[in-house]
Amino acid sequence: MSDLFNLSLTVNGAAYERQVEPRLLLSDFLRQNLGLTGTHVGCEHGVCGACTILFDGEPARSCLIFAVQAHGHEVLTVEGMGTIDNLHPLQEAFWEAHGLQCGFCTPGFLTTLLPFLEENPDPSEEEIREAISGNLCRCTGYQHIVDAVKLAAEKMRT
Amino acid sequence: MTKEFIGKRIKRNEDPRLLTGQALFVDDVDxxxxxxxxxxxxxxxxxxxxxxxxxxxxxxxxxxxxxxxxxxxxxxxxxxxxxxxxxxxxxxxxxxxxxxxxxxxxxxxxxxxxxxxxxxxxxxxxxxxxxxxxxxxxxPAVVDIEKGLEPNSPLVHDDLESNLAAHLSQEKGDYEAAKAQADVVISKKIHIDRGAAAAMxxxxxxxxxxxxxxxxxxxxxxxxxxxxxxxxxxxxxxxxxxxxxxxxxxxGGFGxxxxxxxxxxxxxxxxxxxxxxxxxxxxxxxxxxxxTTQERGQVHEVEMALTKDGKILGLKDDFLHDTGAFDPYGLTIPLNTQSHVMGPYEIANFSSEFKVVFTNKTIVTPVRGAGRPQGVYIIERLMDAAARELDIDPIEIRKKNLIAPDAFPYSHSIIDQAFAELILDSGDYLPTFEKAIEMIGYRQFIEQEQPRLRAEGKYVGIGITPFIETTGVGPYEGARVQIEPSGKVNLATGIGTQGQGHFTSFAQIVAEQLGVDVTDVRIITGDTAEFHWGTGTFASRGAVVAGNAVYAAASGVRKKVLKMASKVLDAPEEELEIQDGMVRVADIPRMSISLGELAAQANPLRGAVEPGTEPGLEATDYFGPQYGATAFGTHAMIIEVDPETMLVEIKRYVTAEDCGRMLNPLIVEGQVHGGVSMGIGNAYYEQLHFDENGQLLNASLADYLIPSSMEMPPRIEVGHAETKSPLSELGTKGVGEAGTIPVPACFAQALENALQDFDLEIAETPLSPNRLYELLYKKEQ
The missing domain is CATH 3.90.1170.50 (Aldehyde oxidase/xanthine dehydrogenase, a/b hammerhead)
Incomplete structure (x- = not known):
């Protein structure tokens, strides 16, 4: 077994220190070591986007990052966006527009869209489609997701 | 009056958990x-x-x-x-x-x-x-299903004489006699290849x-x-x-x-x-x-006999079906193909023989559509070929052959995947067909837009495809409904859920019966400790079979509520109404009792009860349909082909669907959208490529292309009609697979229409830009 590495990072605003193997993926670290199972793993090769998290505010595939690479960085997962009783407007919009079905890919869409909407408060449908083009969804055909993003933009502007 | 919830666009009960990462998936179990x-x-x-x-x-x-x-x-x-x-x-x-x-x-x-x-x-x-x-x-590996049946083929199972897994023939009327009388016989060989379900x-x-x-x-x-x-x-x-x-x-399940x-x-x-x-x-x-199992590989040799004015006299479809290395799922898929190859059309004479072939490839079991897309693809390819041969408008030839509304219940006189007579329970096909034609503006496109755009050098085409989908098959499902002393309602049913919105649509059924809010119904699906009778979520049957079981159980509780409240309130049942969690004597608001209080009284801790009393306000009931409820509809699309890259842009996509009574149109539309996206994948992006050694060459999501937001049309316009199924109280039909089934057929039609200058005839699916280029290049040679 390889040597352990002392990892310290911030996840959803809380500081964590853990000893991890260098080969441990960030996705597995979040899910298994921290119990943050909202980040889903759909392909382990960076295509489907389900495992997307915010790495220092930028969307990143947590299945393509080793946990040790997050040393000293800030990570935001879907659990840090809102709670059942206090949903983020983006989450509310997904709810209202039926932007999810099985919900497995949803956390990755939400984390992809959060910075997108902050930078593009009034995006066109085409811009939205491009923004989510790196996230695969097998259930919705994307249309209600696009509707949800438009609705979210509206909510977030006001 | 009790509040109505069925048919309303209600947002889903399950979503807050899914949106916040608090929903339990199997990999989250620790x-x-x-x-x-x-x-x-x-x-x-x-x-x-x-x-x-x-x-x-x-x-x-x-x-x-x-x-x-x-x-x-x-x-x-x-x-x-x-x-x-x-x-x-x-x-x-x-x-x-x-x-x-x-x-x-x-x-x-x-x-x-x-x-x-x-x-x-x-x-x-x-x-x-x-x-x-x-x-x-x-x-040596058996990869190709035609070669797999050749006498010198290697054997997947050495104890068998050949790779033949199954063989079944069905006849209706007399095809050969019909053919003898025909003015024209269209024949084709059509190849359909495998795809993956690729749930996320x-x-x-x-x-x-x-x-x-x-x-x-x-x-x-x-x-x-x-x-x-x-x-x-x-x-x-x-x-x-x-x-x-x-x-x-x-x-995601998808089969x-x-x-x-x-x-x-x-x-x-x-x-x-x-x-x-x-x-x-x-x-x-x-x-x-x-x-994980895959589907769709078939090779059809098919012919259709018609009169010169386009009336179908008979259809003969002999096909091979790839089952992979094993055949645990029996004959469901090829029987579904047989059941859909006559489509929504009246065909008096039919002959079909299929052979199921073992191959050295991943096992085949149903994937969203389950043999139906193949059947629809076959008949629709023939309809287009016949229209061309007879110089009849593709719309008119279809209209001429649609089953008439007064013919239902309509027997296709063959057996279906449940080994029962294939009966289409109800339908009215022409209105959805005409609705799709109108929604997409067929005449205007053909007469004005297409010539104008063609003159500008653009290859645009249109496809319009009617289809049927047998849904809601037996044997049965069950449900248990219980009102708790808190006034909240528990519902347990045996089927599992993979994103279809059961926590909401089933809650709507219960809430309407029991006068509570949709959010007051707590639902458990897919836990055998909670409910242990039933079969599962497949064949677009949740809303039909489980839905009607939920309805029956909720009605049972409603009856108990009224009976008991009648005693407690000393008023006849007919004068009672249930609303906002209360049972009231109509017009006398002070004479009322809450459902929770009634539930508490129904489960006394001391004292005597009448003999035969069942505790609580609870009922369990089941629903088993006599046969399936057949949904139907029409898809239409307008596409543009880039002659340089062979990329196809779907400019417009329209569906007019009829899934009987809708429980929640928002959820129905979501199912249709998702189904169409899978169908678009089936039509132009998704093909599992096995080499001659049986090695899968594109076993990753980087190589096997499922549609992203960019491949989808800007909008999928969904029109609804509601022809209620007479087989159940709710009148529901399934819609889970409807979005997928007709897409490859409609896409092929639109492609041929867009590329009519090249006289291209498409007899295979899935296609891809590469494959389309090959077909056109061959044509030019």
Whole structure:
């Protein structure tokens, strides 16, 4: 077994220190070591986007990052966006527009869209489609997701 | 009046949990002491196993156990047949060959399970799996289904004389006589290839044998928790009550998750009992491409006899169906193809023979559509060819042959996948057909836009495809509804859920019966400890079969509520109304009692009750339809082909669907959108490429292209009609697969229309830009 590495990072605003193997993926670290199972793993090769998290505010595939690479960085997962009783407007919009079905890919869409909407408060449908083009969804055909993003933009502007 | 919820666009009860990462999926299950499994899978599609050396792996750090077929001893046994062969057809041939938990002597497809390692972590299990050395003696692989039936073909199963897995013929009327009278006979050979379901969540299973409690709990990404429980109990020699199967939130099903038993589903619970430890196995995406079932491979030789004015006299369709290495799912798919190849049309004379072929490829079981897209593709390709041959408008030739509305219930006089007579329960096909034509502006497109755009050098085309979908098949489902003293309502049903919105649509049914809010209904699906009768979520049957069981159980509770309230309030039942969680005497608001109070009184702690009294406000009921409810509709699309890149842009997409009474149109539209996206994948992006050795060449999501937001049309416009099914109280029909079924047929039609200058005839699916280029290039030669 390889040597352990002392990892310290911030996840959803809380500081964590853990000893991890260098080969441990960030996705597995979040899910298994921290119990943050909202980040889903759909392909382990960076295509489907389900495992997307915010790495220092930028969307990143947590299945393509080793946990040790997050040393000293800030990570935001879907659990840090809102709670059942206090949903983020983006989450509310997904709810209202039926932007999810099985919900497995949803956390990755939400984390992809959060910075997108902050930078593009009034995006066109085409811009939205491009923004989510790196996230695969097998259930919705994307249309209600696009509707949800438009609705979210509206909510977030006001 | 009780508030109406059925038919309303209500946002979903389950969403807040899913949106915040608080919904439990199988991979989220974490139990102290849990071990992790990793599989060694066959590198070859067809090879004898000479030896397996596990000695190094067994010594590796963190490894707790390694098993091969030999290690299982007498406990090794193949999986049970999932669907039995048909008993009702004469001269049917069916050879049942089923997958085993671990391969004993010969691997029959790449990715078959050869050994399993159990270790303290998945990382350590995979390390050790790499150190298991399997020596193979490779054999030539059966890949192509036509070659697979040639006399000199290698055999997938050596104990059979050929690779023929099944053979079945069906006749209606007299096709040859019809052909003799025909003005024209159209014949074609059509190839349809495989795709993957590619649910975003791969499969997974956690099994926890509690030795002290003598209970086995299994979390499984299955669409069929109850049959998994019963089959697991039987395999492991346990009572059914000792096994609890939970299908929690499941990240998309689309058919393959109803396959049972997968090798991993047989093994993981067995290992948990052997080691008395919880065991987790989560499939990775590569495994999903090799080991999760696939569908659609067929080759059809088909002909259609018509009069010169376009009336179909008869249809003959002989086809081969690829079942992969085993055939656990019986004849469901090819029977569905036969049941849909006559489509929505009146065809008096029909002859169809299919042969199911074993190949050295991943097992085939239903994938969203389940044989139906192939049937629709075949008939619609022929309709287009006939229209062209007879110089009749493609719309008119279809209209001329649609089954008339007064013909229902309409028997197609063959047997369907339930081995019962194929009866279309109800329908009115012309209105949805005309609605789609109108929505897409067919005449205007053909007469004005297309000529104008063609003059500008643009290759634009239109497709309009009617279809039927048999849904809501038996045998039955059940539900239990209970009002709690809190006034909240519990509903348990046996089917699992994979994103269809059951927590909401079923709540709507209950809420309407019991005068509570949709959010006051707590739903449990897919937990055998809560409900243990039923079969599963498949064949677009949730809203029909489980939905009507929910309705029946809720109605039963409503009756109990009224009966009891009538006594408590001393008023006749007819004068009572249930609203806002209260039972009231109409017009006298002070004479009322809450449902919760009534529930408490129905379960007294002391005192005497009348003989025969059942406690509580609870009812269990079942629904089993006489036969399926057939949904229908029409899809239409306008496309533009880029003649340089062969990329196809879908400019407009329209569906006019009729799934009977809609429980929640928002959910129905979501199902249609998602179905269409899978259909677009089937039509132009998704094809599993196996080489001549049976190796899958595109086993990743980077190589196997499922549509992203960019490949989808800007909008899918959904129009509705509601022809209620007469077979149930709710009048519902299924819609889960409807979006997918007609898309490849409609796409091929639109392509031919866009490329009419090239006189291109399409007789295959899936297509791709590369393949389209090849077809056009060949044409030019």
């Amino acid at each position: 139990i102290p002491g849990m071990l992790h499994a990793a599989f060694v899978r066959s590198d070859y599609a067809h090879a004898k196993i000479v030896s397996i050396d596990t000695s190094t792996a067994r010594q590796m750090p963190g490894v707790v156990a390694v098993y091969t077929a030999e290690d299982m001893g007498d406990e090794w046994q193949p999986g049970p047949p999932l669907v039995s062969p048909p008993p009702t057809v004469e001269d049917v041939v069916f050879h049942s060959r089923r997958q085993a938990p671990l391969v004993k002597d010969k691997v029959r497809h790449a990715g078959e399970t050869v050994a399993v390692v159990v270790a303290e972590s998945r990382y350590l299990a995979e390390d050790a799996a790499e150190e298991i050395w399997v020596e193979y003696d490779p054999l 969540e791969n499969r997974g299973i956690v099994a926890h044998w509690d030795e002290k409690g003598q209970l086995l709990t299994i979390w499984d990404t299955t669409q069929a928790p109850i049959p998994i429980r019963n089959g697991t109990a039987a395999r492991l020699g346990l009572s059914e009550n000792q096994v609890r199967v939970i299908a929690p939130f499941v990240g 393959p998750k109803i396959m049972m038993f997968y090798p991993e589903e047989m093994l993981i619970p067995w290992i948990s009992m052997k080691l008395c430890r919880p065991i987790k196995w989560i499939e990775d995406r590569r495994e999903n491409f090799y080991a």
